[in-house]
Amino acid sequence: MPSIKDVAKLAGVSIATVSRVINNSGKVSPEKRSRVIEAIEKLNYQPNLLARGLRQQKTRLVGCLVPDVENLVFARLAKYLEEFLSARGYSVILCNTNNDKNKERNYLSVLVQRKVDGIIFSRVSDESILFMSSYFRQVPYVVLDRTLEIEFAPTVKLDNFLGGFLAARHLVELGHRCLACVTGPLKIRLCRERLEGFREGLKVAGIDLRNEYIVESDFKINGGKEAALRMLATGNLPTAVFAHNDMMAFGVMQAFRSEGLDIPRDISVVGFDNIPLCEVVSPSLTTVAQPFEEMARLGVELLDSLIRGEKVTQKVMVVKPYLVIRSSTAPPRVA
Amino acid sequence: MPSIKDVAKLAGVSIATVSRVINNSGKVSPEKRSRVIEAIEKLNYQPNLLARGLRQQKTRLVGCLVPDVENLVFARLAKYLEEFLSARGYSVILCNTNNDKNKERNYLSVLVQRKVDGIIFSRVSDESILFMSSYFRQVPYVVLDRTLEIEFAPTVKLDNFLGGFLAARHLVELGHRCLACVTGPLKIRLCRERLEGFREGLKVAGIDLRNEYIVESDFKINGGKEAALRMLATGNLPTAVFAHNDMMAFGVMQAFRSEGLDIPRDISVVGFDNIPLCEVVSPSLTTVAQPFEEMARLGVELLDSLIRGEKVTQKVMVVKPYLVIRSSTAPPRVA
């Protein structure tokens, strides 16, 4: 591996001049510049980013923590984060925490040791945040998709209440009066928000969301199936179901269909997330879409500003979900 | 950020002693050791891995190139790679090339500049490999899931021919005599291998795979749909279909079902990959499973050996796929 010295020697200049050429800083005579460029190409020289980082005290590295890359939601988020970060000249260390607090802790430590310029957290546990808090003044960070209880934490989040509300309004407008909600784990704040938004959407139409129509589940497809089966078991079916994510909605649809019900003729289903699969299943799934790309873009912009030390006035950004109407929702059958 | 100097000062020892404690190298008196440890904790000192990497000429960083993290196959692979690599003390820079040759090129360059200890390629283009070849003697690498035409390239790959063969044998054993294959892009070698394996599996049963029953597609769900519709259009339906991945198999199932056909009563379908969705769709999908975890494990082991400079006798490893029989396959209806 050639170093800057080798280039300098070959070009017959000092390493300072080579550095100036590489970084386009300072004045260099055209002649020496071309000699340096020639040497660089001849040696196939690549600057050592470790050394540069050590010297400059910045690395153009950003760490991204996600709970599960196999989850389509986070795969998507990760993809966009990476795309926008690399467009701004950052490399990304992607850390899959697997929802494991110890892994989170470890990764945070590793990222700090590797001197990342910033960190983007997505849905980490409060414990990790606590652990991380000792670094909070040392390394810029942005929290994505999850609100922290920490004041002033720079955050990009979805208006989950609105998401639930949109689902409710859509179903009410179709004429549904008997609705159910399959939630994610209610210990997660965003689930509570989605539920409350849904409840409010019904309330403004004069409909009560009865407790027996709230089924708590786990964001997984099988959880959705089980939730639907539980409803079937009561014999008291709603005419429409709102699930807190698309996977559970798929499970709900499958369970109902396996019992001979037709979607949406017998029961309408609304999901949440708008993962690509929504449009390919049949019937295609009406869902509350999360603007992942926008969230990633905002998160990256925010982090970049923080890293560059720019003054950031708005540290908490809330993005709006929107409804994508497909074929899984329809007016209820006339009773 | 405290440095080793601060620790040394606080503990009243030299930086060499601190280094010895950190790395557990050399002998240090118990007393000084505990003083150092105390200082480290007090200052919340974290070693600077840039400096260490620069000094040691190794970083414990590994770069992983995948074509598309949103694709469940690669998300899975990436997850396992990360898991096994971090278990061995490596951090991972995950690069999503988005099937873009320029991004591949860029990433390779970045990884080299960041002095990664090794690289794991998954399904990169031949062009990138060409570009990379200038580094091949400088940085250890392993090719996953795709064979290169380069001699001696360390590789972990699937026996794709066997995969096709297994699918064929299963269907033939069920009694099918009229079979079709929905392939991925045939310019990709592994698709040709899967197809040939399938053909051979039929051949040993005395069945010819007729050309009109080979439909080339694109690995996507919609591609599968279209392929099925094309078959329907000919009016000459097979009794079983083998698709080169699960997503296309889902598309095939959907298209057939939307035309009133029943899976597996009217038509059996076999997929490839064994993504988690296989067991949750209905009917659940019989498929040729790729042992992603094993591939990742072998790839990481191989790379680690290479990095450590161990002598590696077997540089090309071929892993075997296996059949997972679910509900999408059944004997054909009696003609």
Place this chain on the structure above:
DNA sequence: CTGTTAGCGCATTCAC
């Protein structure tokens, strides 16, 4: 056992 020192590769003063 322990401390001093050199140097990894680079950007950045500061003289000239």
Place this chain on the structure above:
DNA sequence: GTGAATGCGCTAACAG
């Protein structure tokens, strides 16, 4: 414009 010298934080070689 240009080069010599310094130091980022660390490990390793060496001397004691």
